[in-house]
Amino acid sequence: MEKVVFFKKLLAELELEESEIDESSPLHITSLQTLTLMSFLDEHFGIRVKVKDLIGIESVRKLMELIGKDKID
């Protein structure tokens, strides 16, 4: 997935307050948003994670690392 598309989709799925995000953006999400993020990762990247795995993912960069650099251009 292209980076720009990824940022847009993430912003929309998580309904984040920011108007734009990039790698350097912080990611502070609620428990409900965590569940949404789990579905997002499964649906778009085929990655199945547990709630535990998302603890400590506090920036968009860290999330991108979790997904794998090869999956986002």
Next chain:
Amino acid sequence: MIPFSLIDKTILITGASSGIGASCSQICSESGANLILMGRNQNNLLQTLKQLKPGNHSVISFDLLNIEGIEKELEEPLSRYGKIHGLIHCAGIDITRPLNALRKSDYQVVFDTNVISGFEIARILSKKQYSATNGSSYIFISSVMGIVGESAKTAYSASKGALLAGCRSMALELAAKKIRVNCISPAIIQTELVEKLFSELPEGAVDIIKSKHPLGFGTPQDIANACIFLLSDEAKWITGSNLVIDGGYSCQ
């Protein structure tokens, strides 16, 4: 007279390979019932079978998502038993996902497994050739989620609510055939599946969930004990009801 005796009764149990279904199987066999155990995993069903008191038991390995095939699958075993005196529909799946992440396919799989497969089996068992002349009892395992809400549970709670609503209409319709239809609504029951889900949650999350259960979490036996009562002749005047067994969860 032995209370809650199921001697000479044949009971079909879905989801019998683990958790509440396996426990219901064990307690029903101890009460004297002959059992038809249904589940997806043949090996797990055989494990359940090993735990049973000897009787005329059989297993049917079948994926309830294959709804169209249920009647054909049941034809041979049901005709072998003749009359069926009870059903416990324990099979169920849970999708915990916020509304914005739910898709049509999620609702479909949850409703097919939790609701439609159970109603289809009830339809088949209520046919004249299978329904016992002295009465039958069908139990659908619903959930407190069918009566109270919880974030990210829209699909699951809708399916469990559908069981409650369908059960009442079914009870009215089948009363003339002396078939009683009831639901049991548990809160969190400590099964292997729940333990696995808990292990995936962050520290402290389980304590928060537990604090919502004034009597702590339930055990599969807590539900199985209620099932043998509803299946037995002692419950002959109970139909269309919902027995909430939740350790106080829904009092709040």
